[in-house]
Amino acid sequence: MNPLxxxxxxxxxxxxxxxxxxxxxxxxxxxxxxxxxxxxMVTAASELARNAIDYGGGGSARLELLTDQGRVGIRAVxxxxxxxxxxxxxxxxxxxxxxxxxxxxxxxxxxxxDDFEIWSEPGQGTRVSIVKWR
Amino acid sequence: xxxxxxxxxxxxxxxxxxxxxxxxxxxxLQDELTAQVVKTQAKGVLIxxxxxxxxxxxxxxxxxxxxxxxxxxxxxxxVVGMQPAVAITIVELGLVLSNVRTALDVDKGxxxxxxxxxxxxxSNDHEPxxx
Numbered sequence: 001m002n003p004l005x006x007x008x009x010x011x012x013x014x015x016x017x018x019x020x021x022x023x024x025x026x027x028x029x030x031x032x033x034x035x036x037x038x039x040x041m042v043t044a045a046s047e048l049a050r051n052a053i054d055y056g057g058g059g060s061a062r063l064e065l066l067t068d069q070g071r072v073g074i075r076a077v078x079x080x081x082x083x084x085x086x087x088x089x090x091x092x093x094x095x096x097x098x099x100x101x102x103x104x105x106x107x108x109x110x111x112x113x114d115d116f117e118i119w120s121e122p123g124q125g126t127r128v129s130i131v132k133w134r
Numbered sequence: 135x136x137x138x139x140x141x142x143x144x145x146x147x148x149x150x151x152x153x154x155x156x157x158x159x160x161x162x163l164q165d166e167l168t169a170q171v172v173k174t175q176a177k178g179v180l181i182x183x184x185x186x187x188x189x190x191x192x193x194x195x196x197x198x199x200x201x202x203x204x205x206x207x208x209x210x211x212x213v214v215g216m217q218p219a220v221a222i223t224i225v226e227l228g229l230v231l232s233n234v235r236t237a238l239d240v241d242k243g244x245x246x247x248x249x250x251x252x253x254x255x256x257s258n259d260h261e262p263x264x265x
Contacts, residue, residue: 014157021154021188039188039219043227046190094228104191108227 003064003075011049011078012058020049020061024076027063031072033134041074041132044109048078048128051105056080056126066131073114073133081125088120138163140170146247147174147209148240150182160196167200171207178247179204182240184215194229201234210250211235214243 007023010016024045028038045061052059059080066073085091094107106128110116115131136159141148147170153159171179181200183189189197201211212235224231235250237243 018154018156025187036219036222039217039223040226043188043190043223046188046192047227050190050192104228108191108229111226111228112223 003066006063006065006074009061009063010058011052011061011080014050014053017046017049017053021046023063024074027065027074028132031065031074031134033074033132037132037134040112041076041130044112044130045076045078047105047109048076048130051128052078052080052082052126056082058082059125066133068133071133073131075115075129075131077127077129079125079127084122084124084126085118085120086122088118091120092118138166140167142170142174142176143180145176145251146178146180146244147171147176148180148182150185152185154187155193155196157192160193164196164200164203168203168207171204171209176209177251179209179211180240180243180247181211181213182215182243183213183220184217184239186220187217189216189220189224189229191227191229194224194231198231198233210247212237212243212246212250214238214240 006027009020009023011020021042024042025038028041049061057080059078062077064075066075090096092107094104109130113130114133117129120126136153138149138151149167167179181197197213204211214237216236235246237246
């Protein structure tokens, strides 16, 4: 079944990160996820939204509802049009940062969700997709 | 604009973070807290995060900064009230709050601050110090 789009959100300011957290939380609650799963997904979404703003110069996010053989999942796709990531393997390493952060954003987010995919092309931007299954 | 109140309780300051913080609010809280530590000459700072439903790396870094800044200014800092789901999540995220003292709740946090600020209190080995 095709994913159902639940929400699309701009990612430009830190208020947009707050909105991303609220929307992700409310859809997780709506679809019956446990408190711990809600917290993990919202935290991962918050990290990735911040990356898109701080390193990607802003972008957008889309929340989707997935169904697969009776399973229900929430997917967040975070897209920016920034400089992209030249070395994805390095960016996925704990503690590696090109900026002011702690370097936990990408590898940490990956640990918090069930599915994690990242596409990045230098000069084209970065897109990250995360899924939590109930 | 939202503002996070900082309350003075005896020789301590109590900050209760009750809103979903955007970055500007977090930054202004750091500024306000350091100003209040200096102004009130507080001996300790209690940061209550019991109503925060997530701590991401940005908020974690901010908590660490507030603890370190307070310490540099002569005040001990304790973060209290972290929700269990938040604790599980930050460990998996890899966030290490190594420079932040924590306690389960406000009562235990106050007791910890008391013991840090007045280590001899409760024993008769020393003359009481100035209150």
